[in-house]
Amino acid sequence: MKATPRIRQDFEWPSCIESWGWKYHHIGIPTDKEMPEEKYLPQFKFYVSGFSTSPFGIEWMRFEEDSPVDKLIQTIPHIAFVVDDLDFELKSHDFNIIAEPNPLSEGVRVAMIEHDGAPIELIEFKKNNSQ
Numbered sequence: 260m261k262a263t264p265r266i267r268q269d270f271e272w273p274s275c276i277e278s279w280g281w282k283y284h285h286i287g288i289p290t291d292k293e294m295p296e297e298k299y300l301p302q303f304k305f306y307v308s309g310f311s312t313s314p315f316g317i318e319w320m321r322f323e324e325d326s327p328v329d330k331l332i333q334t335i336p337h338i339a340f341v342v343d344d345l346d347f348e349l350k351s352h353d354f355n356i357i358a359e360p361n362p363l364s365e366g367v368r369v370a371m372i373e374h375d376g377a378p379i380e381l382i383e384f385k386k387n388n389s390q
Contacts, residue, residue, distance in 0.1 A: 279348070281340035284382055285316035288336045294319045303328050329357045332371060332378045339380035345370055348381055 267273065275281040287307075297306035297319075304326040310318040322333045342348045345360055345368050357378065358371035366385040371378055 275340060279342075281342055281348075281381075283316065284339040284341045284380075285310055285313075285318045286336055286338050287318045287320050287332075287380065289333055290319050290321050292321070294321065297321065305333075329371065329378070331357060331373060331376075335376070335378055337371070337378035337380050339382055342381050342383055345381055345383035 271277065276283070294306070294308040296312075297308040299306050304323040305328060306321040308319045308321075310316060316339075318339075320333075322328060326333065349356060349360070349370060349372075354372040355374070356370060357373045358369075360368050360370040360383075363369045363382075368383045368385070370381050372381065373379070
C-alpha cells in the first residue's frame with residue numbers, strides 16, 4: 260500500500276525543484292500545424308520549433324504519423340527539467356519510464372517518464388572539461 264503523499268501548500272515548490280534540485284527547461288506542446296522555423300529530428304520523425312526564441316521555453320512539436328515516439332508524448336504536453344545525473348534520477352525514484360535514456364544531440368541525453376498520466380522529460384547536459 261502506497262503512503263499518502265504530503266499535501267504541498269500553494270506557496271511551496273514541487274519536490275523535484277525543492278528537494279531533488281531539478282531545473283525547469285521547457286514545456287513541449289504537440290501540434291498538428293506547421294510552425295515557423297521548424298527543425299526536423301529524423302530519428303524521432305517529428306519537427307520542433309519555438310524553443311530558441313521563446314522567453315518561457317515553449318517548444319512546439321509536430322509528429323509524423325509513423326513517429327516512434329510514445330503516443331502519450333505525441334498527444335499530451337510535457338514539462339522538461341534539467342538534471343545533473345540522468346541515470347541517478349531514474350534509479351532513485353520509482354518512475355514509469357516511457358522513453359529510455361537516449362542521445363538527443365552531442366552532449367545531451369534525455370529520457371521521458373510518466374506521472375499521473377503526464378509525460379515529463381528529463382535532460383542531462385554533459386559538461387565539457389573547459390566549463
